[in-house]
Amino acid sequence: xxxxxxxPSVSVAPGQTATITxxxxxxxxxxxxxxxxxxxxxxxxxxxxxxxRPSGIPERFSGSNSGNTATLTIxxxxxxxxxxxxxxxxxxxxxxxxxxxxTVL
Amino acid sequence: QVTLKESGPVLVKPTETLTLTCTVSGxxxxxxxxxxxxxxQPPGKALEWLAHIFSNDEKSYSxxxxxxxxISKDTSKSQVVLTMTNMDPVDTATYxxxxxxGTTPVRWFDPWGQGTLVTVSS
Numbered sequence: 270x271x272x273x274x275x276x277p278s279v280s281v282a283p284g285q286t287a288t289i290t291x292x293x294x295x296x297x298x299x300x301x302x303x304x305x306x307x308x309x310x311x312x313x314x315x316x317x318x319x320x321x322r323p324s325g326i327p328e329r330f331s332g333s334n335s336g337n338t339a340t341l342t343i344x345x346x347x348x349x350x351x352x353x354x355x356x357x358x359x360x361x362x363x364x365x366x367x368x369x370x371x372t373v374l
Numbered sequence: 375q376v377t378l379k380e381s382g383p384v385l386v387k388p389t390e391t392l393t394l395t396c397t398v399s400g401x402x403x404x405x406x407x408x409x410x411x412x413x414x415q416p417p418g419k420a421l422e423w424l425a426h427i428f429s430n431d432e433k434s435y436s437x438x439x440x441x442x443x444x445i446s447k448d449t450s451k452s453q454v455v456l457t458m459t460n461m462d463p464v465d466t467a468t469y470x471x472x473x474x475x476g477t478t479p480v481r482w483f484d485p486w487g488q489g490t491l492v493t494v495s496s
Contacts, residue, residue, distance in 0.1 A: 270437065302482035304421075311470055312421065314484040318476070323484065355421055359481045362434055363411060363423040 273356055273366035280372045287343040289369045291356030294337060299358045301339040303332060306368075307352045315354075316341060348373050376400035378410070378471050378487035385493050386461050392492060396454040396471030403449045404429055409474030410454040411483060412445065414467040422467075426474055427454060463494045 274292040281287040291301060301319050304312035314323050316332035319339065329344045343350055351373045356366040382394035396410060403410070411426035425435045425445040435443050444457045454471060468491045472483035 300476075300480040304483075306421075311486040311489050312472075312483070313486070314482060317482045317484070318480050357421075357482060359479045362436065363413075363426065363481070363483075365413075365421045365423060368420045 271358070271360040271364050273358065273364055275354075275356060275366040275369045277367070278370045278372065280374055281343075281346050282374045283346055283348060285346055287346050287350070287371055289341040289343075289354050289371065291339040291341070291366050292337055293339070293358065296337055296339050296358065297335045299334075299360065301332065301334050302357045303330075303341045304355045304357065305350075305352045306355065312355065343371070346371075346373055376473060376485055378473060378485065380469060380471050380487045380490040382469070382490055382492065384491065385495065387496050388462055388494060390461050392456075392458045392461050392465070394456045394458075394469055394471075394490065394492075396456070396487060398452050398454070398471075398473070401473065403447050403452060403454070407477055409481070410447070411472055411474050412454075412456045413470045413472060413483070413486075414465075415470070415489075416464075416467040419467075424458075424469075425456060428474070461494045465492070466494045467492060 303316040305315045306312040315330045319334040320332045331342045353368045355368045409428040412424040427445045442459045447454045468489040470489045472486040
């Protein structure tokens with residue numbers, strides 16, 4: 270079955286740019302979606318179809334996808350961005366990555 | 375406003391069957407290409423997709439749990455029901471339902487329900 274690989278953790282200082290990767294075999298041929306999950310809360314969609322941004326999601330959140338890596342980029346990181354982030358694709362079934370904990374230093 | 379809400383037991387005993395209900399509002403389960411999925415998350419662990427069902431009654435299950443899962447819908451009640459048999463303590467998790475958006479092969483979950491924590495213990 271298809272596997273998505275995310276780094277367990279990423280740390281960034283406020284105001285800097287956070288980059289969270291999602292690796293998969295030829296993932297560039299798939300559509301990747303990203304979710305933010307804060308402690309005790311349900312996941313929230315922050316990027317869909319590689320780079321689409323749902324209504325209400327700040328422009329600071331952006332996505333890209335090419336080759337074997339999809340990337341979620343958070344610009345001008347704020348303390349409120351601290352959360353777990355999950356990537357997801359459709360490959361016959363729904364598949365999630367293992368999640369990345371973003372820490373704002 | 376689209377909302378989903380999970381309901382079901384908080385505690386189940388090992389070997390029992392879990393039945394969870396997802397009640398949706400703001401959209402109809404009969405709408406073309408509409409789907410609802412179930413996802414779970416053990417404490418401190420990652421999200422795990424379990425199953426989903428579409429308006430045309432197309433269903434799909436996690437390969438590893440397929441033998442234990444059944445998903446169905448009651449469009450008149452705007453509900454999607456998931457049953458999981460032979461519960462085990464490792465099935466302790468928060469169970470979420472979520473609407474499926476997009477069209478195959480571009481599909482994602484949005485929005486999600488608040489989730490319901492199910493503990494499996496004797």
